[in-house]
Amino acid sequence: MRRLLVAVVFVVAACAPTLLSAAEATDRAELIGKLCGDTASLGDAGRALTGIAADGSPDDRAWAAQLARAVIDRKLTCDAKGAAVVLSEGSLDALSRTPRTVSEAGRTPLLSLKNRALFETADAALALRTAPDVARRAAALRTLERQASSLPEHLLEAAVGQESDPALKAQMMAVAQAAALNSPDPAKRIAALGRIAATPDRRALTQVRALLADPAYAANPEFKHAVDAATLTISRGIAVGDALATLYSGLSFASILFMAAIGLAVIFGLMGVINLAQGELIMIGAYITWLVQEVIRQFAPSLLDWYLILAIPVAFVTTAAIGIGLEAVLLRHLYRRPLMSLLATWAVSLFLTNLVRVTFGTQNLNFVTPFYVTGGVPVIGDFIFTWNRMFAIVFAILTLGITWGLMRLTPLGLNIRAVTQNRIMAGCLGIPVRRVDMMAFGLGSGLAGLAGLALAPIYSVNPQMGQNFIIDSFMVVVLGGVGTIVGTVVAALGIGQVNVLIEPLWGAVAAKVIVLLMIIAFLQWRPEGLFAIKGRRK
Amino acid sequence: MKPLASHHAFSILLAAVLAVALLLVISIATPFGLSAYVANTVGQLAAFAVLALSLDLIWGYLGILSLGHGLFFGIGGYVVAMHLLKHSWQVTGKVPDFMQFMGWSEFPFYWAGFGFFPYALLVAVAVTLLISGVFGYVSFRSRVGGVYFAIITQALVYVAMLLMFRNDTGFGGNNGMTGFAVVFGWPIELKSVVIAMSAVSVLVLGMILLGCRLLLESRFGILMIATRDDEVRLRTLGYETLRLKLVVWCLSALIAALAGMLYVPQVGIINPRLLSPELSLEIAVWVAIGGRGHLIGAVIGAVLVNAVKFWLSAAAPELWPFILSGLIVLVVLVFPNGLVDLAKLKLVRPMGAKRLSSETTELH
Numbered sequence: 001m002r003r004l005l006v007a008v009v010f011v012v013a014a015c016a017p018t019l020l021s022a023a024e025a026t027d028r029a030e031l032i033g034k035l036c037g038d039t040a041s042l043g044d045a046g047r048a049l050t051g052i053a054a055d056g057s058p059d060d061r062a063w064a065a066q067l068a069r070a071v072i073d074r075k076l077t078c079d080a081k082g083a084a085v086v087l088s089e090g091s092l093d094a095l096s097r098t099p100r101t102v103s104e105a106g107r108t109p110l111l112s113l114k115n116r117a118l119f120e121t122a123d124a125a126l127a128l129r130t131a132p133d134v135a136r137r138a139a140a141l142r143t144l145e146r147q148a149s150s151l152p153e154h155l156l157e158a159a160v161g162q163e164s165d166p167a168l169k170a171q172m173m174a175v176a177q178a179a180a181l182n183s184p185d186p187a188k189r190i191a192a193l194g195r196i197a198a199t200p201d202r203r204a205l206t207q208v209r210a211l212l213a214d215p216a217y218a219a220n221p222e223f224k225h226a227v228d229a230a231t232l233t234i235s236r237g238i239a240v241g242d243a244l245a246t247l248y249s250g251l252s253f254a255s256i257l258f259m260a261a262i263g264l265a266v267i268f269g270l271m272g273v274i275n276l277a278q279g280e281l282i283m284i285g286a287y288i289t290w291l292v293q294e295v296i297r298q299f300a301p302s303l304l305d306w307y308l309i310l311a312i313p314v315a316f317v318t319t320a321a322i323g324i325g326l327e328a329v330l331l332r333h334l335y336r337r338p339l340m341s342l343l344a345t346w347a348v349s350l351f352l353t354n355l356v357r358v359t360f361g362t363q364n365l366n367f368v369t370p371f372y373v374t375g376g377v378p379v380i381g382d383f384i385f386t387w388n389r390m391f392a393i394v395f396a397i398l399t400l401g402i403t404w405g406l407m408r409l410t411p412l413g414l415n416i417r418a419v420t421q422n423r424i425m426a427g428c429l430g431i432p433v434r435r436v437d438m439m440a441f442g443l444g445s446g447l448a449g450l451a452g453l454a455l456a457p458i459y460s461v462n463p464q465m466g467q468n469f470i471i472d473s474f475m476v477v478v479l480g481g482v483g484t485i486v487g488t489v490v491a492a493l494g495i496g497q498v499n500v501l502i503e504p505l506w507g508a509v510a511a512k513v514i515v516l517l518m519i520i521a522f523l524q525w526r527p528e529g530l531f532a533i534k535g536r537r538k
Numbered sequence: 539m540k541p542l543a544s545h546h547a548f549s550i551l552l553a554a555v556l557a558v559a560l561l562l563v564i565s566i567a568t569p570f571g572l573s574a575y576v577a578n579t580v581g582q583l584a585a586f587a588v589l590a591l592s593l594d595l596i597w598g599y600l601g602i603l604s605l606g607h608g609l610f611f612g613i614g615g616y617v618v619a620m621h622l623l624k625h626s627w628q629v630t631g632k633v634p635d636f637m638q639f640m641g642w643s644e645f646p647f648y649w650a651g652f653g654f655f656p657y658a659l660l661v662a663v664a665v666t667l668l669i670s671g672v673f674g675y676v677s678f679r680s681r682v683g684g685v686y687f688a689i690i691t692q693a694l695v696y697v698a699m700l701l702m703f704r705n706d707t708g709f710g711g712n713n714g715m716t717g718f719a720v721v722f723g724w725p726i727e728l729k730s731v732v733i734a735m736s737a738v739s740v741l742v743l744g745m746i747l748l749g750c751r752l753l754l755e756s757r758f759g760i761l762m763i764a765t766r767d768d769e770v771r772l773r774t775l776g777y778e779t780l781r782l783k784l785v786v787w788c789l790s791a792l793i794a795a796l797a798g799m800l801y802v803p804q805v806g807i808i809n810p811r812l813l814s815p816e817l818s819l820e821i822a823v824w825v826a827i828g829g830r831g832h833l834i835g836a837v838i839g840a841v842l843v844n845a846v847k848f849w850l851s852a853a854a855p856e857l858w859p860f861i862l863s864g865l866i867v868l869v870v871l872v873f874p875n876g877l878v879d880l881a882k883l884k885l886v887r888p889m890g891a892k893r894l895s896s897e898t899t900e901l902h
Contacts, residue, residue: 347866
């Protein structure tokens with residue numbers, strides 16, 4: 001007896017999807033009837049399908065999803081026995097979902113423009129609830145976003161409840177909020193206002209501002225109060241976000257300036273030689289990064305995302321070798337003639353630019369964007385903490401740390417500092433001045449190569465990219481004061497921030513012009529820069 | 539007083555310049571002589587030679603390297619372009635391209651009076667003197683020199699280029715100014731006018747050469763060379779070098795502006811690329827290759843480098859930058875005084891040739 005009971009339960013459970021309660025069956029039959037009806041009833045059917053997406057059982061939703069899709073794709077055929085969904089492998093009866101043939105006289109309902117919109121909404125709503133694929137659900141949400149206020153109230157709440165992807169869930173909540181904001185119930189609207197104010201950005205502000213024209217704003221004092229409070233909170237959040245965004249982009253610009261200038265600072269501080277090819281060494285660093293990426297793509301595609309890290313030693317060593325070569329062949333002979341070294345290094349920069357142009361062409365190089373420099377975290381207002389900028393900043397900080405350690409803690413650094421302060425005395429004390437020069441030039445060039453690497457994911461890389469750097473980075477060096485790393489850091493931060501502050505007011509070109517003029521004027525007043533090594537002025 | 543090339547070589551150069559000028563004058567009056575194309579090329583080369591002379595005056599004889607002389611060249615060029623456009627508009631009624639581009643029907647107010655050449659000339663002189671005077675005074679007073687001065691002048695010309703690239707300034711923006719139709723009432727494309735402009739350029743080159751020579755042979759010139767060789771000593775002896783440097787700097791800027799005024803009518807276009815730091819660096823390269831500290835060196839360097847450039851940018855444009863960079867390295871390493879060293883090779887033992895000591899006292 002017991003066994004029999006178990007068996008019966010099993011049979012019932014197995015048949016459950018096809019065994020419908022009488023009421024459900026009538027509902028579905030009625031819906032199918034509407035689907036096969038005239039234009040008006042087709043519209044009702046579309047709304048009913050959307051309703052199922054909000055309130056129906058999982059089975060209902062799966063059934064409705066198939067129907068909505070079939071109507072849009074014109075795969076639904078109405079005939080004397082009801083309706084059937086035509087699939088590639090055969091036809092299924094719309095109601096019972098059992099295979100059956102479709103009579104020749106069957107008619108396919110045609111959607112009017114208005115009904116098509118209704119069905120697309122229904123399809124999207126059902127996809128939001130039933131689609132297994134995140135991308136499909138996200139696409140459905142984008143479709144629904146435009147008519148969020150006309151959707152059934154529980155639809156989005158229910159979808160949020162079952163959503164597994166956190167990013168999509170957040171988006172759904174935002175859309176749900178917008179829908180709640182326009183709901184007829186004032187309490188709901190006020191609650192929605194509070195939730196919107198919690199994530200202040202410009203979109204939220206426009207949403208709330210739109211409510212000022214709402215009749216309820218004038219009629220309901222409680223609602224008015226809530227709207228005003230939300231506007232204030234959001235405006236404040238946006239202001240804070242803007243300030244942070246400016247600071248952040250200034251910081252990232254400063255870190256690029258610093259990267260470009262630190263190599264120049266070491267060389268200029270030590271030898272009084274301006275390496276006009278410094279920008280080209282940056283460019284070569286970026287090209288080497290690209291070459292490393294291509295080699296990895298060929299031989300170890302699984303490591304492709306890590307090319308920026310793997311290229312660090314390659315870029316440094318190659319550009320340092322080029323620098324050492326330059327020093328040994330060319331600049332060694334020009335230490336007593338610094339103006340000639342300007343021309344000589346300019347010749348080198350001309351040569352390198354054109355060599356790269358002839359070898360690689362003039363087009364911008366394409367870089368893979370690894371996951372650790374993609375996207376960002378929205379913080380407050382419109383301020384997004386983007387990872388590519390963070391990469392440049394972290395890279396600059398690491399470079400600063402390593403350079404500082406090298407200068408302060410190693411024998412080479414000690415020698416470099418000694419020669420920077422007094423070349424002749426250092427020579428008298430037995431420091432191999434020429435070798436120190438060579439190593440320092442290599443170090444400065446290697447740092448330029450690293451700058452190129454850090455720029456690769458955020459800058460357009462082409463043979464001309466180096467030309468823009470030399471003036472900016474030299475300004476950083478002289479503003480900071482020759483031979484001080486601290487000065488270079490402070491000057492880079494200052495120039496970066498001032499530039500970013502002026503930019504929104506008068507545009508990028510004007511910002512550059514004003515900053516350069518300010519530096520030129522400053523140097524007339526204090527030629528030794530911000531942080532000068534104390535000494536007799538010559 | 540003998541680092542100057544010998545009087546002999548200078549006289550030959552001056553005679554050659556005057557002979558070219560004479561040839562050009564003959565070409566205007568008679569059907570013989572040079573074609574308009576050749577004459578135009580010669581005229582442009584002469585303008586470049588004047589520009590090189592202006593830099594040689596300050597770098598070769600005062601030891602101050604400016605990498606921003608393109609700024610003054612550009613000022614001269616822009617002012618004369620404004621004059622030509624306004625003048626052409628007055629004669630032909632054609633509205634300049636850049637104004638059509640910006641949708642302006644009237645000239646901006648600061649274009650007033652530019653149709654009148656003496657006024658344009660006055661503006662060019664005044665602007666050049668103002669900028670070079672102010673910048674020179676503050677720089678020399680705080681004793682900014684050497685590499686610092688070079689890079690700051692480069693930044694200055696870079697700033698000017700960025701400004702001129704803006705379309706709303708009323709100076710043509712990134713397209714620059716072109717379409718000059720009339721010069722002093724004459725159609726600018728007429729063969730005799732082209733040759734005449736070239737002849738004027740060559741004559742001006744001769745006059746500037748002679749003028750520089752006279753200046754350098756005067757007491758003032760001796761002071762210049764003394765300043766170049768040991769400024770600290772001169773100051774210690776009680777001579778204030780500030781005024782001297784300022785005067786030569788402004789003079790050099792004026793000559794560069796004059797070169798721009800000669801150059802632009804002959805090429806028929808000006809755009810902000812004239813203000814690019816690369817062009818200003820190239821001027822220094824001409825002088826270095828020809829031999830700085832020699833008037834003939836600057837002229838020969840400018841003419842030679844640009845003649846090769848004209849020829850190669852048509853024949854093998856890819857090759858030119860490589861040749862130029864090779865030339866610079868060669869000059870810098872092997873012939874520190876430029877091609878003038880070649881002449882000396884025969885007269886003195888090569889290794890014994892004294893190098894200019896001008897740069898040993900630089901600040902850095």
